[in-house]
Amino acid sequence: MTIDAVIPGLAIQLKAERLDKSNQIGERDIAQLAARESLEQLRWIHGREGTSLSTPLPLPLAGNTVYALALAEGGALLVDAGPDLEGTWGEAVALLATRGWEPRDVRAVVVTHYHLDHAGLAARWAAMGARVYAGALDVPSLAGGRAWYEARTLLRLAALARHGAPRALLEAQVAQAQRSGYGWAPCPEPSLEAVRDGATFALAGGAELCVIAAPGHTPGNLVCHVAATRELYAGDTLLPDTIPTPGLHFPVLDADAPQRSPRWPSLPPYLHSVGRLRALVEAGAVRRLLPGHGAPVEGVARLVARFEQHHARRGALVRALLAPGGEQSAYELAQRLFPRLAAQHPVEARAALQLAQAMTEVIGHLDVLQGAGVLTRTDRRGVARYTLVRKAPA
Numbered sequence: 001m002t003i004d005a006v007i008p009g010l011a012i013q014l015k016a017e018r019l020d021k022s023n024q025i026g027e028r029d030i031a032q033l034a035a036r037e038s039l040e041q042l043r044w045i046h047g048r049e050g051t052s053l054s055t056p057l058p059l060p061l062a063g064n065t066v067y068a069l070a071l072a073e074g075g076a077l078l079v080d081a082g083p084d085l086e087g088t089w090g091e092a093v094a095l096l097a098t099r100g101w102e103p104r105d106v107r108a109v110v111v112t113h114y115h116l117d118h119a120g121l122a123a124r125w126a127a128m129g130a131r132v133y134a135g136a137l138d139v140p141s142l143a144g145g146r147a148w149y150e151a152r153t154l155l156r157l158a159a160l161a162r163h164g165a166p167r168a169l170l171e172a173q174v175a176q177a178q179r180s181g182y183g184w185a186p187c188p189e190p191s192l193e194a195v196r197d198g199a200t201f202a203l204a205g206g207a208e209l210c211v212i213a214a215p216g217h218t219p220g221n222l223v224c225h226v227a228a229t230r231e232l233y234a235g236d237t238l239l240p241d242t243i244p245t246p247g248l249h250f251p252v253l254d255a256d257a258p259q260r261s262p263r264w265p266s267l268p269p270y271l272h273s274v275g276r277l278r279a280l281v282e283a284g285a286v287r288r289l290l291p292g293h294g295a296p297v298e299g300v301a302r303l304v305a306r307f308e309q310h311h312a313r314r315g316a317l318v319r320a321l322l323a324p325g326g327e328q329s330a331y332e333l334a335q336r337l338f339p340r341l342a343a344q345h346p347v348e349a350r351a352a353l354q355l356a357q358a359m360t361e362v363i364g365h366l367d368v369l370q371g372a373g374v375l376t377r378t379d380r381r382g383v384a385r386y387t388l389v390r391k392a393p394a
């Protein structure tokens with residue numbers, strides 16, 4: 001794949017990029033990933049005594065946390081499959097054994113979203129006989145695995161280029177994509193099932209796990225709620241330590257002209273989903289949040305407020321930056337939002353990556369403003385430029 005292929009005006013060839021095996025993740029990367037697990041989380045896991053039937057067993061796997069719950073029918077349900085990195089399968093098996101479960105006792109795996117650190121081991125669990133559940137729009141990603149994701153690499157790069165990203169930023173993205181050593185095998189279709197909003201799983205002890213569709217982080221993203229214990233398994237929708245940036249999603253490829261495949265705007269549905277979860281918290285139905293990364297959170301209302309305030313502030317900033325008039329691209333807006341990053345870029349590859357992330361957030365807020373009907377978009381030499389047409393409603 002060459003950068004020229006994504007510069008607008010040139011033909012885009014969508015070919016699944018083969019991973020260079022020599023670039024696979026090294027021992028040091030794995031150690032760093034493992035170190036990311038917070039001490040608190042480990043204390044929480046090991047400090048538990050007197051677990052009840054509906055107490056989740058957390059499986060900390062290289063920076064992710066998978067949760068195992070006892071099913072009424074016997075065996076276990078997993079919330080998320082876990083990342084496929086060296087050693088994670090063995091760790092998951094050893095941790096399940098502490099509750100007397102073997103891998104084939106895992107009957108159901110509810111994957112919160114298709115990202116490789118959450119879905120990576122889905123095929124392994126399926127091979128042991130588990131049924132794998134995901135939101136309908138994420139099912140094709142799980143069925144295709146890494147090839148599905150890589151078939152969209154050029155679309156993501158082309159979207160950044162169309163929003164004004166310079167070559168150095170695209171090159172940093174390509175270099176990073178090649179570094180990923182996560183395994184992500186396709187999950188066999190017969191083991192896969194689309195799970196709907198409101199679907200329930202009967203847990204041991206009489207509790208029920210209810211699936212809540214929460215599109216945004218991915219198109220088919222979901223969270224799980226156990227009303228009896230007032231626990232919310234949030235995946236990456238709400239995290240204790242980071243606010244995830246909206247990604248660039250292309251759930252459906254246009255078969256005739258892949259380069260024309262529509263982007264799925266993710267921030268508007270994400271904000272709607274967080275609003276739905278806030279309502280659940282305000283109704284007193286959530287005592288504790290169990291995230292896909294990091295330690296459990298007790299003050300869930302505060303966490304939700306922090307996420308909503310973050311996006312309200314960022315949205316207001318993007319609107320304010322557009323206010324003086326004149327057309328601006330998402331890249332220019334990201335540079336103005338993060339002048340320190342912009343100053344480093346393109347010297348620092350890390351800054352380039354962070355700037356690309358900032359761009360996806362700006363694109364998300366542009367999607368929100370466009371949905372509110374306050375933006376006009378003009379394409380100039382292949383770059384989308386935006387102008388504020390009137391004051392957005394407060």
Ligand SMILES: [Zn+2]
Pocket residue numbers: 115117118236292293
């Ligand atoms: Zn994640």
